Amino acid sequence: MSTKDMMPNFDLFQPSDIGNATDLLDQYGADAWPLAGGQDSLDWFKDRIKRPVAVIDLAGIPGMTGINVTANGVEIGALTTLTEIAQSTLLRDNYGVLAEAASRVASPQIRNIGTIGGNICQDVRCWYYRSGVDCYRAGGDTCYADTPEGLNREHCLFEADRCVAVTPSDTAPALLALDATMVIQNSDGIREVAAEDFFIGPDVDIERVTVLEPGDILTSIRIPSTWVWCKLLF
Numbered sequence: 001m002s003t004k005d006m007m008p009n010f011d012l013f014q015p016s017d018i019g020n021a022t023d024l025l026d027q028y029g030a031d032a033w034p035l036a037g038g039q040d041s042l043d044w045f046k047d048r049i050k051r052p053v054a055v056i057d058l059a060g061i062p063g064m065t066g067i068n069v070t071a072n073g074v075e076i077g078a079l080t081t082l083t084e085i086a087q088s089t090l091l092r093d094n095y096g097v098l099a100e101a102a103s104r105v106a107s108p109q110i111r112n113i114g115t116i117g118g119n120i121c122q123d124v125r126c127w128y129y130r131s132g133v134d135c136y137r138a139g140g141d142t143c144y145a146d147t148p149e150g151l152n153r154e155h156c157l158f159e160a161d162r163c164v165a166v167t168p169s170d171t172a173p174a175l176l177a178l179d180a181t182m183v184i185q186n187s188d189g190i191r192e193v194a195a196e197d198f199f200i201g202p203d204v205d206i207e208r209v210t211v212l213e214p215g216d217i218l219t220s221i222r223i224p225s226t227w228v229w230c231k232l233l234f
């Protein structure tokens with residue numbers, strides 16, 4: 001299936017506070033799509049593989065950008081761009097592995113718009129699934145990648161279960177290494193999830209790559225000062 005470049009219609013909402021955003025997510029449930037930089041989302045829409053009814057643009061929600069020092073490390077807003085993270089002196093000096101990982105994502109243009117939240121929440125980059133085939137992850141009864149001829153270089157070695165796709169996020173391994181914590185908000189309140197529990201494989205849920213459920217918004221990422229010396233060693 002080729003890229004069509006014509007998005008199906010959807011209602012675009014631009015909430016100005018997080019309460020309004022979680023209300024909208026509750027209202028539309030599985031038909032809602034949170035939007036950050038759109039670098040992953042717009043491909044899905046243009047290819048017409050994902051057809052949300054309501055797109056909830058998070059960009060106008062205050063307090064979700066920036067890199068701030070806390071009593072126990074740093075807190076990074078989910079809408080902070082990958083360029084800001086890659087170029088942050090604070091992160092480069094103290095959490096070099098994350099700044100370096102962010103600098104390796106895609107291209108400068110994508111890093112200028114793409115956010116850390118979108119990077120870690122993005123869906124699998126399995127080309128079969130992305131082209132709209134009826135594989136296990138899409139509710140079908142086969143996996144096209146898990147064959148001797150399959151294009152599966154982006155897939156997992158461990159904990160595969162029918163599907164062999166996992167998160168493609170370049171920043172995810174750095175956040176695991178740094179013992180980061182994800183801060184998630186929905187209409188019931190705020191919860192924190194350790195990075196090692198945030199990402200899930202197909203053995204846990206074949207339809208998700210993170211623990212996020214409909215209605216959840218990742219608001220920030222907290223990194224403790226435990227590993228301030230951590231630099232990329234390759």
Ligand SMILES: Cc1cc2nc3c(=O)[nH]c(=O)nc-3n(C[C@H](O)[C@H](O)[C@H](O)COP(=O)(O)OP(=O)(O)OC[C@H]3O[C@@H](n4cnc5c(N)ncnc54)[C@H](O)[C@@H]3O)c2cc1C
Nearest residue numbers: 036037038039040041106114115117118119121169170218
């Ligand atoms: C050509 C190309 C190359 C790429 N190369 C790489 C690469 O090398 N490495 C890599 O890691 N990635 C890559 N990506 C994937 C991705 O586009 C970028 O990593 C980018 O960071 C996505 O961020 P975004 O803000 O644009 O996400 P969006 O497209 O806005 O969102 C992505 C997903 O996350 C969800 N989401 C976003 N923010 C939140 C939030 N705060 N709370 C809840 N859900 C949220 C959205 O609903 C959507 O499902 C590439 C993409 C393209 C198009």
Ligand code: SF4
Nearest residue numbers: 126129135143163164
């Ligand atoms: S690896 Fe997963 S997403 Fe890809 S074709 Fe197989 S079941 Fe579908």
